[in-house]
Every structure is written in structure tokens, then in C-alpha cells.
Amino acid sequence: MADVAEKAGVSRALVSIVFRNQPGASEETRQRVLRVADEIGYRPDSAARLLARGRSRTLGVMFTVHQTFQTDLIEGIYPEAERLGYDVLLSATAPGRNEAKAVEALLSHRCEALILLGPDAEAGYLDDIGHRAVTVSVSRRVPGARVDFVHSAEGKGVRQAMEHLVELGHRRIVHVDGGRGPGSAERRRAYRAAMRRHGLESEQRVIPGDHTEQAGIETGRLLLAERDRGLALPTAILAGNDRCAMGVLMALTRAGVEVPRDVSVVGYDDSHLSHLMPIGLTTVRQDATLMAEHAVRFAVERLENPGLEPREAVLDPKLVVRGTSGPPPDGAA
Amino acid sequence: MADVAEKAGVSRALVSIVFRNQPGASEETRQRVLRVADEIGYRPDSAARLLARGRSRTLGVMFTVHQTFQTDLIEGIYPEAERLGYDVLLSATAPGRNEAKAVEALLSHRCEALILLGPDAEAGYLDDIGHRAVTVSVSRRVPGARVDFVHSAEGKGVRQAMEHLVELGHRRIVHVDGGRGPGSAERRRAYRAAMRRHGLESEQRVIPGDHTEQAGIETGRLLLAERDRGLALPTAILAGNDRCAMGVLMALTRAGVEVPRDVSVVGYDDSHLSHLMPIGLTTVRQDATLMAEHAVRFAVERLENPGLEPREAVLDPKLVVRGTSGPPPDGAA
DNA sequence: TACTCGTCCTAGAGCGCACTAGTAGAGCGC
DNA sequence: GCGCTCTACTAGTGCGCTCTAGGACGAGTA
Secondary structure, three states, rough: HHHHHHHHOOOOOHHHHHHOOOOOOOHHHHHHHHHHHHHOOOOOOOHHHHHHHHOOOEEEEEEEEEHHHHHHHHHHHHHHHHHHOOOOEEEEOOOEEOOOOOHHHHOOOOOOOOOOEEEOOOOOHHHHHHHHOEEEEEOOOOOOOEEEEEOOHHHHEEEEEEEEHHHHHOOOOOOOOOOOOOOHHHHHHHHHHHHHHOOOHHHHOEEEEOHHHHHHHHHHHHHHHHOOOOOOOOEEEOOOOOOOOOHHHHHHHHOOOOOOOOOEEOEEEOOOOOOOOOOOOOEEEOOOHHHHHHHHHHHHHHHHOOOOOOEEEOOOOOEEEOOOOOOOOOOOO | OOHHHHHHOOOHHHHHHOOOOOOOHHHHHHHHHHHHHHHHOOOHHHHHHHHHOOOOOOOEEEEEEEOOOHHHHHHHHHHHHOOOOOOOEEEEOOOOHHHHHHHHHHHOOOOEEEEEEEOOOOOHHHHOOOOOOOEEEEOOOOOOOOEEEEEOHHHHHHHHHHHHHHHHHOOOEEEOOOOOOOOOHHHHHHHHHHHHOOOHHHHHEEOOOOOHHHHHHHHHHHHHHHHHOEEEOOOOOOOOOHHHHHHHHHHHHHHOOOOOOOOEEEOEEOOOHHOOOOOOOEEEEOOOHHHHHHHHHHHHHHHOOOOOHHHHHOOOOOOOOOOOOOOOOOOOO
């Protein structure tokens, strides 16, 4: 920077002004400084910049590499952050890299706010970081923690899916839940409520799972094993999310069970996976773009308005009927 | 930091020593400093830390959100970087956020080295950044640019796939290429060479595509439309990557074409998608973990040894035969 | 003329650390 | 008692930038 200043015949402060695009420099000098900087190959060092101004204008996003819905969210976070003049840093959780590690990385890189996509840490810890930095939790409600919360109305989504299935004539509807996955508790509850409401309390069945294809596969195998022991297959399966639904589909199809002729399968998320299935996955759509925008806006507004209390945004999900749901086979109980 | 120093009754320098885990502090003081820091909620500011020491020990990784193979790579990058004492920052390309933007973000956050996963920018630009920072390109050869290069032997992979198909009896094998996608040029060339070598030059056909499901779907539709006009379907399709193969499968299956009975489909990458297909995708496996480790090691070694010239690592891919490949239908030409 | 004001610019302090050079004091041999 | 080394610590500088306070100069106003 000093080199640029010298070579352009101005002070360092002026160079700073030019690079911050601030008023206080004539168009002529501005061009000259920019030209010289380009020649020298100078680029402002953001570490020093962060250090010098109090603020970093950087949002940290924690996500899980393979959760397709989360990567859908990231695509929505970037443009909204850019629009509001914020930088985005990504930190992934992965096997061997837990959430605390990912969060520490973001925090120590001076992120002013954290956007946590489907965090799984305990409420106490999240409350801690909520006090250290503005924090937004996406898809996971954290009772008692000082964090904003963006999610879709899981209850409504599940209700729509269940109504769809019941209208088609299904009664033996099982739910593979998402374990500790974000939104799972709410979806599980809504499934139970819907079964009760339709007088199917006795048919209720929740199979423990999680938000991976593996869980779906295992569920499929479990149900097939039961069938081989003489029990009837359910006529419909409501999966915890799309990835899980994929797994179920895979296990069933491989065993010759036809979807949706023999069994209907419904997912959740409408991640970009779901329309890629050979027959298209019937699923509950969460609007990733909208959720991302809300998350960014919550973070930014709270940063620029420190008095603000954390808020909650609830978006309406919407059932998308594709090819994996249909009427139950004739003669199904 | 000053607060911690004061409250612990030591100098700031001592606090610095403790937090850097350096010799020069007694165990007793060490514990005291740590305890006080914890009480106050002090955490070292990495921006200031970066600024103060010359080096940042941070690797920047550019990737594309939805390329599953790249997210597989990221999972491998983290542990290796941590092992070598480096931090990792992620920056994604996405619609509206091109590679230059993603790279600038990393560079201005003081990443010492860049690991670019399947970069698509022109060689001149990559050479530029190769001169600005240690740069590793994964999966894309950039002739003439000052970058390390980690990839798998695309030629070998394609050759294995082609041999597998030819041995099964296929002759009408088309290739949906990956357009400008990483490795595509090499795969395309290898396909052509293999066709020639097996005396199938006249059957050669490359359909332009890219590394997305959409490209696969469009190819599927194209082939189906041709069939409806009386042309025969190919008996095997070699896709540019797994995602493209998925798309092909989807289009064909939806139209009632059975895989592999009517058509065999082979992918490339063995991303975690491929074993999830209902029948399992036959594909060419690239070892993501190994590639990630090489990339990190190249970057780090060149950082710590500035004299080193950029290198190239070629890993051997391996055909994984699953359920989407089989003998061609009887009577196929 | 004397003044204000606006534009374009500069000097210099300080952001939170790391690091070099150095000090104080304990322990040791002679 | 001396010098010596080793451990445990500290003062002070500088990393590359931003930002506040203010200066120089010309144009407009009283």
C-alpha cells in the first residue's frame, strides 16, 4: 500500500480511500491509484482491514457437506449477503470435524454473525455462541438459546403430505423419522397428530432413522424382512427427508417392490435430488432461497441494530406431488 | 488480551506465549492464564494473529456447491490440512458468483494457498493466480499455468469402462461428454481412442453435455426422440460423470427403457451418489480422499519450500461394476 | 478584504496480536 | 564470591490497514 501511494504520488490514506470507494478523491487520482495498484499487483489485505475497522462485515456459515438441502441454502445465502454488503465464509462439519470446531474456525476468523444450517449441538452450547455472536439457526429450533430461527412450518408440510396419502386411500402409513436431524421432532409429532386425526392411531408407526440414504436403505431392508416373515408391507412411507426417501426407494426397488404401485414414498425438502429420481419424488417443498434470505436478513438486521431480539421466521412448505405416490394396491388392509 | 494479562498478573506477551502453546511459561502460569481467559471469554483474534505473524497457515478451497464429487473431496481436505497444522476456508461458486469472485474472497482473507476443485477459468487467469499464491488445480489440467495438478488417470478409467462394455458385447456405445467440465477433454479423447482400438470407429458418437443431471436428461430425451423416429438406441452410454449418468437413467427409466436390460449406463467419479441408485451405478471410481490428501500436501510442501516447482499427481481410477451395466439386448446390431 | 465552505488531500494513532531483544532471578561449579 | 546458563518473564515494535482530525486551496458570500 505504501508502494502504491509512493508510486502514485499520494498518501497511504488516499489509497485507502480509493480502495474503499469512499468520497474524498478526485476521479483523476482515483484512476491513477487504481492503475498503479494494478501494475504493482497490490490487493488490500482483508486481515489488516478487518483489524483496523472494528467490523468485519463477514457472515460465517456452518453446514454439512453432504446435506443437499443445505447446499441449496448456501446458493441462496451468497447473493443476499452480497446485496447487503457482507462477505461469506463457509465452514463445514464432516467426519472428524464437529460443529464446535467449525464454529470456532468461523468465530476466530472474525465472522460477526453465524448462520448455522441444521445445527445439532446442545442448546446450552448454542446459547453460548448466541451470546458471543449474532447467531441464526436454520431448520432447528433451539429452545431457550439466544438465536434467530428460520424454518418452515414442519407441521403444515407433514399434514399436507399425510392428507395426500390418506386421500389416495392409504391407511398403513409409516414414518421413518430423522432422528436428531433438524426438524425431525416436529415432523414426527405432526405425523402422529395426523394419524390420530384420521382415526389411524392404531396404524401409527415411527421407525427410527436419520437424514441419510443409509437410514432409508436400512428401513427398506427392515420392512422387507418383516414381509418375508409374513407381515404386510405398509402401503405408504413418509421419510424424514429426501435423502432418506431415496434410500427407501433404492432398497425397495432393488427387491422388486414397485413404487408407487406397491408402496408410496414421500420425502421432505424438495432438495434438487428429488426431481431427479426416475419417476420424480413426491415431497414437501421448503423454499431454500427464501429461507436463506431470511437467515441473512435476520443476521444483518440484528448486527446493525444491536437492541433487536432474536426472531423467528416460519415459511410455508408445500407438497409437490410427483411420481412416487399413488393409490394403495388393491386389497391392502 | 490486555485484560487477560492484567487479571492474570502477567504481560501480554506471556498470554501470547500461552495461547501459542510455546515454551517459555511455567505450567502454573499457563493454567492461570487459560483460566482467566476462559472467565473473561477471551479468544485470540485470528485477523490480528494473521497480521502479526507473516503467515496465515490457511488454505483456501474453491468448489462448486452441487458437485458431489467435490464435496467428497472437501471431506478429505479438512483432516489432512489439520494434520499439517493448516486452517481451511471454503468459498463456493454458485449462480451469480463466478470463480474469480470466489478466489478473490479467499485471497483477500489471506489464504496462502488455493486449492481449486475443477476450476473452469481460462489458463491465463489461473496462471495469474498461480503467480500470486501457491495454487493447486484438482481434476483440471491447466497447460502452461503455474499450478500443481492432482487428477486421476482419466484415460485409464475410461479404458477400463470401455473394455468392460466391449467384453459384455456392446458395440453401439455413445459418450455423453462433460463439456468444459474437469477431465472431460481427457475422457472424450480416451473414449474415441478406445472405440478405435476396438474397431468401432464407425460407431463412435459423442453427445455434447456437461456434468449435471440436466445434461443427462436431455441426452436421454434426444436418444428417445431418435428411437421414435426409427433409429436404434445405443446399447451402452458412457456418461461424463455420475450426475450426468443419473440424468440419463432418469430419462430412460421414465420412458420405460430398462437399465441394464435395454441399455447399459456407466458413470464416472463414484461420488457417494452412485451406490445409492436403486440398482447401483456402474462407474469409474476416483479416490477422493487420496486426491484431497495429495492436493493439500502439494500446497503445503510448496508453501514451506518456496523453491519447489509445481508438480502433478496422477492417481489410478478403478472401474466399479454395479447394476447399470450388463450384456446388450439380443439382436442388437 | 475577510470570511466561510467544500473539495481534495495528509499526518498519525491505533486495531490485537507475534516476535525480537532483553531482564530478573535461580541454580551451578569453581 | 564470581561468572555462567537456564528458565520465566516483559517492553516495545511493527504487521497493513482504517479513521479522525485537520491542512491547503479555490470558489462563493458578506
